[in-house]
Amino acid sequence: MAREIQSSRPEGDPRPPLRVVEVGPPAATAKKAKPVSLLSTDSAEDAAVCVFSTALDHFEANLPVFRAIESPESVHQMRVGLRRLRAAIGLFRNALSGPALEAARARAREIAGILGHARNWDVFQEMLEAGPARALGDAPSYCSLLDALEFKRAGAYRTARETIEEAGTAAFLGAFRKAIAERDWTAAPDATEEGSASEFAAAALTKLRKRVLKKSKGLARRTPEERHELRIALKKARYGAEFFESLFPQADAEAFSAALAKMQDGLGAFNDMETANALLDEIDARSEAALKASGFVRGWFAHAAQAGVAHAKKSEKRLRKLEPFWE
Structure with missing residues (x-):
């Protein structure tokens, strides 16, 4: 927090005292995950x-x-x-x-x-x-x-x-x-073998990618619950890529993670709408006065969710084209 103070000038100086802003420590800010740094010799x-x-x-x-x-x-x-x-x-x-x-x-x-x-x-x-x-x-x-x-x-x-x-x-x-x-x-x-981290990472990432591709098949026809399952699979694949990216070419690894994050966020927006309906149920049970607005909000989100079909088709195509960075 900033605090204004006054500082005197040399004796005889006719100008008013200086106004000085004293700056304290910066406000607390949330911290994102730091990169994981692995060595090729790591087990x-x-x-x-x-x-x-x-x-x-x-x-x-x-x-x-x-x-x-x-x-x-x-x-x-x-x-x-x-x-x-x-x-x-x-x-x-x-x-x-x-x-x-x-x-x-x-x-x-x-x-x-x-x-x-x-x-x-x-x-x-x-x-x-x-x-x-x-x-x-x-x-x-x-x-x-x-x-x-x-x-x-x-x-x-x-x-x-x-x-x-x-x-x-x-x-x-x-x-x-x-x-x-x-x-x-x-x-x-x-x-525990020296250098086994890279081989383990490649096998684990391959498995995660296969799971994502399997769950994304016919995505536009999937239920909201099935799309949520894909989102979870995407999330795990992205975390895995971030955990092991220092063992492989960095630019390729970062591009892969960024692509997964973008698709995950897109699916997340529609999952949030499903969650919103559950929260509106809680609000409706508490406040009859909110029922009219609650109905309007449900309709608004239902209309917005229609865009999910087009997004799903694009996401499936992008996933199929996404090349592994660990091979």
């Missing part, structure tokens, strides 16, 4: 240690930001950090196994779910502001809808804060840090 186990640690770093870097300002972006980044951790544990499942990994994955999923509920209300609010709000203006029913939304959002944020601050969350972080340091898991023999 698959070495790679896992680095990937797990980076995901935990991402989550923990946003804890003080959330505590300071509870920004929507800090919630989003904490959730992403936990999703990346869960994806990483799943990705290395054939190479590493043990109770510590399964416990961490389960706890990460639980916390991410709570953060996700808060995040859903933020996204819903953004969707309203970007579309229906312009048509509804100050209509009383819409004001009631916004009041109900804020009530539900505040409750979700309280639950998120309680979860972040509870002793179990600190225990989860400490326990998994310890497990990583001690490599507290059972590693497959080939996972």
Whole structure:
């Protein structure tokens, strides 16, 4: 925060005192995931240690930001950090196994779910502001809808804060840090061989790509649930590409990840509309005064969702043309 102070001039100087703006530390901002740096000599186990640690770093870097300002972006980044951790544990499942990994994955999923509920209300609010709000203006029913939304959002944020601050969350972080340091898991023999990270990465990425292609077949005819499954597959493939990109030509790897992210975001927009209907159900149950605006918003989103068919056809074609960077 800036603070204005005065500074005196030399004795006899007729001019008024100087006005000086003293600038304090910058406001807390949410932190994105840092790149994972692997070496060609790393084993698959070495790679896992680095990937797990980076995901935990991402989550923990946003804890003080959330505590300071509870920004929507800090919630989003904490959730992403936990999703990346869960994806990483799943990705290395054939190479590493043990109770510590399964416990961490389960706890990460639980916390991410709570953060996700808060995040859903933020996204819903953004969707309203970007579309229906312009048509509804100050209509009383819409004001009631916004009041109900804020009530539900505040409750979700309280639950998120309680979860972040509870002793179990600190225990989860400490326990998994310890497990990583001690490599507290059972590693497959080939996972500990020097240089095995590259071969493991190629096999894992090939598997993830095949899953994406399978789930994208006939995408325009798929149900919303099936499209959501593809979005999850895209997300896991993108995380995998980002985890291992330092082992391969960087430009190709970054282009691959960027293409997946673009398709994921496009599908995500339509998944958000499905989520919005569930949130509107919660609002309708709380506020009869919001029912008129709620019906209008549902219709608005249903109309917007029609564009999903064209987007799906384009996404499927792009996926088919996307060449692996690890071959």
